Amino acid sequence: MANEKTMKGNIEEFAVQMKRLVNNKEQSDIKFLIGSNRKPIYAHRCILANRCAVFKAMFQDQAQRAGVVDNTVPFVLADMTPDIFLAVMEFIYTNCVTLTPKIAIDSLGIGLEYGLEELRKLAGHYLIENLAVHNVCECLQASIVFAQTELKDSCILFIDDHTEDVFKSKGFAELSEDSLVEILKSDGLTMDESKILKYVRDWAQVNSVVLKKPYVEIGKKAVKQIRLTLFTPEEIEKIEVENRKEPFIPIECFSVAWKFHATKKSDSGNPLMRVRTGTESREHHTHLLTEAPSA
Structure with a gap:
């Protein structure tokens, strides 16, 4: 109709009232x-089915297999903790969710798994707003596992601003190699390459013990992100001597650095020839790139 208009009442009050139905045994028709x-x-079958396609399919599958809807048969979800499940229920019933550091990452994953896009967004925003030295590495790993670009970019920017504190943290030692590679790709790290190399070596030694693999086999992708061109020839010689004892850095990485020093020519397409924000100045850096080439 021409004059039809949806008038919104108190949304917050509605959410408060609906939250009372979460885990309400007296008025429920389904048990998990x-x-x-x-x-x-x-919970309530009709609310879950209409708010979440995964629950709808779950209920339909049960009815098809049993030939009838049986409200007395519970659904077992052994791989989810009660606090996570209750957070998901709160979101489904109220379109709001109460998050804590303990459940935020799992809520992000459940939002993706159950097709609850708004829950995914809320969990992602919560993680971004609460980034700290002690949790940023875990958040970065989650962003990579769940392919969350906004969260990943926010983590990298945070690490850029707090590089040494993050590299010293327990979370850094627990990083996957893929996550470490993402960090080392950044031009914004506020630490000199000599320290970055040290922390990468330390990371490899810790993970060598954890994964029970030889030290030299750990971090083959990550170590290739070390920018040897930022070092002086004298520094490279010392690194080579150390590397002969334990060949952690591939020979080809040294070849690139020595070629640069011989020619004093930078390859604009090679990110390993860019000076990071925290790189200590060295005379030969005048021949290197200070920022990524424009697209």
């Missing part, structure tokens, strides 16, 4: 058994 201890949590 959550986690390894099978904690019972109660």
